Amino acid sequence: MTSTPAGAADQVRMGTAGGRAVVLAATLGSGMTLLDGTVVTVALVRIGADLDASLAQLQWVTNGYLLSLASLILLGGSLGDRFGRRRVFVIGTVWFAVASLACGLAPNVETLIVARVLQGVGGALLTPGSLAMIQGAFVAEDRPRAIGAWSGLAAIATAVGPFVGGALVDHASWRWIFLINLPLAAVTVAVAVRSVPETRDQGAADRIDVAGAVLATVALAAVTYALIQAGDVWAVPAGVVAALALAAFVAVERRVRAPMLEPGIFRDVTFSAANVMTLLVYAALGAVMFFLVIELQTVGGYSALAAGTATLPVTACMLFLAARGGDLGARIGPRVPMTVGPLVMALGVVLLLAVGEDVDYVVDVLPGVTVFGLGLALMVAPLTATVLAAAPDEHAGLASGVNNAVARAGSLLAVAALPVAVGLGGEQYADPRALDAAYGSAMLACAGLLVLGGVVSWFTIPARALDGAE
Structure with missing residues (x-):
């Protein structure tokens, strides 16, 4: 691998073979971490039965991963800026694959929790590098489109996770939701080593x-x-x-x-506000997916595959509309999509209150997940572009790390706090009556977080695109 920063001659453009390779590597890498952030949710009921786990232990299966990911992702971004974003990205991908193997072979829930924590460490190394590689490798005018493509393709992993997890749980074993990462990691490393130019911050400190x-x-x-x-x-x-x-x-x-988190980066009001909005929205996103999939299985009687398939409209919205959301944000500025997106998501969550014991997919689930997906597709790319544009290019890894850390911390805290806040604990996740009562309160809380995120955006995000995002 080279260790020199990509110069103007080395930068790639959208629509070229080099540009497609950079987006592919970044998408596959971050997609694995996003997939594992959601795919586990649909398998929790089966994992709980197979390993005799309590609700608290199942929360740790989810949150152990989010914990190490959120707490170390800033360090991962800083390491990428210093040693090379591609290099750290590849190391993180290999680490993630090895930890995934440990998850798939775990003999008990305690071992699974430890392996999930280690998996999050790998995710913390590769996740900020995926976006920083795009920011450093593409010419400035193509970055919004590249980020939009990355956002749409990577976010599909978040949405498709429950579907993939359900299919594997029902027709193979929950262990395969982890083992499937091994071939994905192999392809990711091959593409990154062969086709992604190395970039780094030449002014990065030499101390960790x-x-x-x-x-x-x-x-x-x-x-x-x-x-x-x-x-x-x-x-x-x-x-x-x-x-x-x-x-x-x-x-x-x-x-x-040489701080892991440079305090000065928060002096930019737009950067700070965008991250506050990220915390609120991703807290709601994590909690909605956590509660919806379990509600469909425990209360609605869905199989793991059916519960995962129920969220496919979110996948479709991200696949076909996320890049357009990026184009819209670049054209009219980020304020409107970052305000309207969370409000539309909140409407979708309110519609999902209809999910219960006698759930009808077309009437009770489809409208809510579709509206939720439309709002998510509108918001994701403008949010990401705004965060990166608000920070200097040499801090692309740090900016990406901060935003990813905030997003994962939001999901982590929501999944940890909401079950307790709505009166759910112990083995109650397996009790349809107790879970159904808690589900409604949790959905209303998520809708409130999304509305608050939209309000924050309207009053703090610029009406026009920033220079780095244009």
Whole structure:
């Protein structure tokens, strides 16, 4: 691999073989992490029965992955800026594949949780690099279209996860939802090594912020434990540890010479606002998918495959409309799509309140997931382009890492907190009556988060596209 930054002559354009290769590698890599963020949800009921797991343990199967991903993704972005985005991306992909193998072979739920944490570490290395490779490899005028294509194709992995997971669970084994990553990783590495130009930040520091990474991990782990184990004797002490670790993290990042999270990046109001909006919207997105798929199986009597297939309209919307959402944002500015998108998603969530015991797919599920998908497709690419355009090109890895960390942290905290907040715990996820009562309250909470995200966008996001996104 080369270690020099891509110059103007090395940059690629949309529609060329080089451009397609960069988008393909970035999409396959980030798609694996997004797939594993959602594919597990549809298998949770079967995993719980097979490994005799409680709801708290199943939450950790989901959140163990999100925890290490969210807490280390900033470090992954910084490492990519320093050592080369392609290099770190490839290392992360290989790590992710090995951890996926461990997940697929796990003999008990405790081993599965540990393997999921390790899987998140690999995801933290490859995820920021996927988007930073696009930002660094494409000429400036083609970046919005490339990001739109990446957003649409990668987000399909999020939406198609329940479908793929359902098919594998029903017709093979839940273990295959992890083992399927091995061939995908092999193709990703081959394309990246062969066709993606190396880019890096020549001004990146030569020291690693180990203290910042450790404190970020401790803070997120402690707050996640406090939320999932609410009522446990250790929940309050865990909350205190989370607060202390967060305060220490902020202090360390302000003082160290080479911080994992450069505080100055948040001085840009647009960057900060876009990330607040990301936190709200992705918290709702993670919780909606978590509750909907389990509700369809436990209350509606759907098989794992049927529950996964139920979300296919979201996939269709992302496939055909996400790139158009990117074009719209580049043409009229990001404020409108980033405001209207979450509001449309909120409407879709309200429609999904109809899901219950006597669920009719065409009447109760299809309208809601379709409207939800339309809003998501409208919002994703303008949001991503706005975040990257608000940061200098040399901090593309960091900016991507921050936004991905915020998105994963939003899903992590929502999946940890909402079941407790709506009165769901222990083995109640398998009780149709208890789950159905909790489902309605959870959906209303998600709709509220989405509306708040739209309001934040309207008052804080620029009406016109930023220079880097044009």
